[in-house]
Amino acid sequence: MRSLNEQFANATEGMFYTFEEKGTSKFIEVNNAFTKLLGIPKSRILSMELNDIFAPESLKKMPQKQLRLNQKGYLYAEETLCGDNGDKLTVEIHSSKIRWEQKDLYFHVVKEISEKKWLTSQIRNKPVVASGLLTEDLDITEITNHYEPLPFIEPAQGFGGISLLTFIEQTDCLKVKRCISKVLEYRQEKQVTFQTGSSYPADSIKLRAFFKPIFNGNNELIKIAFVLCRADGVEQVSEMPISPLLLACL
Secondary structure, three states: OOOHHHHHHOOOOEEEEEEEEOOEEEEEEEOHHHHHHHOOOHHHHHOOEHHHHEOHHHHOOHHHHHHHHHHHOEEEEEEEEEOOOOOEEEEEEEEEEEEEOOEEEEEEEEEEOHHHHHHHHHHHHOOEEEEEEEOOOOEEEEEEEOOOOOOOOOOOOOOOOOEHHHHEOHHHHHHHHHHHHHHHHHOOOEEEEEEEOOOOOOOOOEEEEEEEEEEOOOOOEEEEEEEEEEOOOOOOOOOOOOOHHHHHHO
C-alpha cells in the first residue's frame, strides 16, 4: 500500500498545503500535479507567497475568502491563477482548515476547469453526442455520452488509453490526424468531420469533432478537450428555406 506522502505526491489533482505567518499565506508542500499545472518548479513555488500565484482579479476578494475559510473551516472558490509566463489558468480550489500540532494549516485541492467551461459552452450550443479528453497522441482519457448512447462500443477494458482513431473509418483517420496537427500548431480550436468505423453498434454514422487544446501555466499542452456531434448532412449545401408566403405564390 502506498504511503499518504506517495498518494499526495502522485495524485491526479493538484494539491498543496499552506500556513499563515503574520497575515501572509505561505506554502508548506505542493504535489507534482500542481507544479505541472502552474508550469513552475517546485523549489520556486515553495519560496513564493500564496498570493504570488493569483491573478489580480482573484486577489481583490482574497481577505474576505480567507476570513470565510477561517470561520467555516472550508471554502470552495473559482479562481484565476498565473503560470510561469503569466498565462492565466481558470481553476476550482477546494480549501480546508486542519489542526496539526497546535497549529492551523490549510489543505487545498486544485482542479483546472478551462476544458469544463469550454465543454459546457459546447453542450449548450450544439447537439453533443459525446465529450471528453484526449492525449496529444489521441488516446482517450475521459469520455461521456450526452443525450444519446455513445456512438462506439466500449471495449472490455474500458475507453481509457484507447485511441480515438480506433473508432474512425480508416479512410478518415489521416484527416483527423491533420486536424490535430493544426490544433497543436495554431494552438486553437479546430473541427473535422469523419465517419465512424465498424465499432459502431448499428450503421456507421458521420460525426463532427471539435478539438480544444488545454495548456498549463508554462504554455505546455496538458490535454485536448473534444466534443462529438452528429454531422448527418452538414456538408450538404445549405439554402435559405422558402417562406410559406412564397410557396403560396408558386
